[in-house]
Amino acid sequence: MMASTLTAGQAAAFLFGGFFGLLFLRVPVAIALGLACLPPLLLEDRLWPMILVQETFNGFNSFILIAVPFFLLAANLMNIGGITDRLVRFSRAIVGHMPGSLAQINVVLSIFFAGISGSSTADAASQSKIFIDAQRKEGYDDSFSVAITAVSAVLAVIIPPSILMIVWGGVLTVSIGGLFLAGVLPGLLIGVAQMATVHVYAKIRNYPTYTRATFREFIASFIVSVPALMTPFIIIGGKIFGWFTATEAACIAVLYAGALSIFVYREMDLKGLKTAFMDTGKLSGITLFCVGTASAFGWLLAYYKIPEAMLSGVIAWDMGPALTGFFIAGVFLIVGCFLDAIPAIIIVGTILQPMAEHAGLHPIHFAMISIVSLAFGLVTPPYGLCLMIACSVAGIRITDALKDTLIMLVPMLAVLATLILWPDMALLLPRLIEPDFLK
Numbered sequence: 001m002m003a004s005t006l007t008a009g010q011a012a013a014f015l016f017g018g019f020f021g022l023l024f025l026r027v028p029v030a031i032a033l034g035l036a037c038l039p040p041l042l043l044e045d046r047l048w049p050m051i052l053v054q055e056t057f058n059g060f061n062s063f064i065l066i067a068v069p070f071f072l073l074a075a076n077l078m079n080i081g082g083i084t085d086r087l088v089r090f091s092r093a094i095v096g097h098m099p100g101s102l103a104q105i106n107v108v109l110s111i112f113f114a115g116i117s118g119s120s121t122a123d124a125a126s127q128s129k130i131f132i133d134a135q136r137k138e139g140y141d142d143s144f145s146v147a148i149t150a151v152s153a154v155l156a157v158i159i160p161p162s163i164l165m166i167v168w169g170g171v172l173t174v175s176i177g178g179l180f181l182a183g184v185l186p187g188l189l190i191g192v193a194q195m196a197t198v199h200v201y202a203k204i205r206n207y208p209t210y211t212r213a214t215f216r217e218f219i220a221s222f223i224v225s226v227p228a229l230m231t232p233f234i235i236i237g238g239k240i241f242g243w244f245t246a247t248e249a250a251c252i253a254v255l256y257a258g259a260l261s262i263f264v265y266r267e268m269d270l271k272g273l274k275t276a277f278m279d280t281g282k283l284s285g286i287t288l289f290c291v292g293t294a295s296a297f298g299w300l301l302a303y304y305k306i307p308e309a310m311l312s313g314v315i316a317w318d319m320g321p322a323l324t325g326f327f328i329a330g331v332f333l334i335v336g337c338f339l340d341a342i343p344a345i346i347i348v349g350t351i352l353q354p355m356a357e358h359a360g361l362h363p364i365h366f367a368m369i370s371i372v373s374l375a376f377g378l379v380t381p382p383y384g385l386c387l388m389i390a391c392s393v394a395g396i397r398i399t400d401a402l403k404d405t406l407i408m409l410v411p412m413l414a415v416l417a418t419l420i421l422w423p424d425m426a427l428l429l430p431r432l433i434e435p436d437f438l439k
Helices: 008-024 029-036 038-043 050-060 064-080 083-095 101-117 120-137 142-157 163-172 176-182 184-205 215-240 246-264 270-303 306-315 320-336 341-359 363-376 385-394 398-421 424-433
Strands: none
Touching: 008 029, 008 038, 008 270, 008 306, 029 038, 029 270, 029 341, 038 050, 050 270, 064 083, 064 101, 064 120, 064 163, 064 246, 064 270, 083 101, 083 120, 083 215, 083 246, 101 120, 101 142, 101 184, 101 215, 120 142, 120 385, 142 163, 142 184, 142 363, 142 385, 142 398, 163 176, 163 341, 163 363, 176 184, 176 215, 176 363, 176 424, 184 363, 184 398, 184 424, 215 246, 270 306, 270 341, 306 341, 320 341, 320 363, 320 398, 341 363, 363 398, 363 424, 385 398, 398 424
16 A cells, blocks of 8 residues: 555645644634645645535534524524513512522523524523623623633533534544433533522622512413423433434424414514524534534544554553543643634544553443533633623623632533543433433
């Protein structure tokens, strides 16, 4: 077999050096990934630049990834069609009597929203518009309001149906139904940790508390929210019990959200529908283009066998499942600060997969450690997309909200550590509900 023109080390230097150099020049991530592929494609005798186009197209030419724009559309239809307003009312009835009431409602709404949309950026955008100004009027500090809004938004990539789970399942060939079930307990525990953090803040800073909702108010808010609350059960239940695939579940979520908005709540008009489609098109284009160029980047890594070269020494350490889990979490925590979660899954996930297999980590456990770790990157600079969105809405600098954000991440790190040391946090529900997902 004819030897490659470039060695694995030289190719890695071109790929990673070019990518991080372009990021330093503030080139968008998706474009930087694509441009970094060009030097090896031009220098390698057996490759040519059209492979970049071919592999980019192959990256998003996937039936599973069609679910991404549909889940984003479902989230936009929820916001425009009045579904979110009903969930806010129900959240207030549940936790409005707890210290820091409005912030507690913020977290609970994020849990509900996560079970429908699967997109943290959509959650951060909608929650910021709903809560930041309202919390400001009630005397909450801007830094706290931004921090809790951004941090709670990351639940959307942990609690199913998560777009990251769909991408992970499609790229690394892991059961998406198993990932959906595996995300429930970690997501709920992180939500509880965030609510406990709000409680402590509210006691220290004397944030306002609402009066407890009456039983009648609770029942009334529950009844109007039932159609919206059925959405995650339809999506996740249908996927788990084999009624439809993840992509079909996303389509059904759109039809259901549209039906609720038009025929049940009757709050969406043609202008709102147009806005939902426009916003979905913009965000879907960005997301899927990033998937495509990251796939081309990953293809070159595999071509030059760079993952094997990078991990040959690390695998020899034979760290065992727990230490390997912490190592993987550390890698994704660092990578998530600089890279969007989807290209990180495609590039770094495929690199670390052999290491996880060697250490005996179950594929679903490995996936959940990685996804939860990547969720932190949505609120940690310099990337921190959810934090950027919340700061933009609030009109403050990221540095102003950074202290409170980092404080709120501490209990979330404790949940991540527990997930690594106790695999059943991720594997218990798949084992109980559908053991075939673990095979």
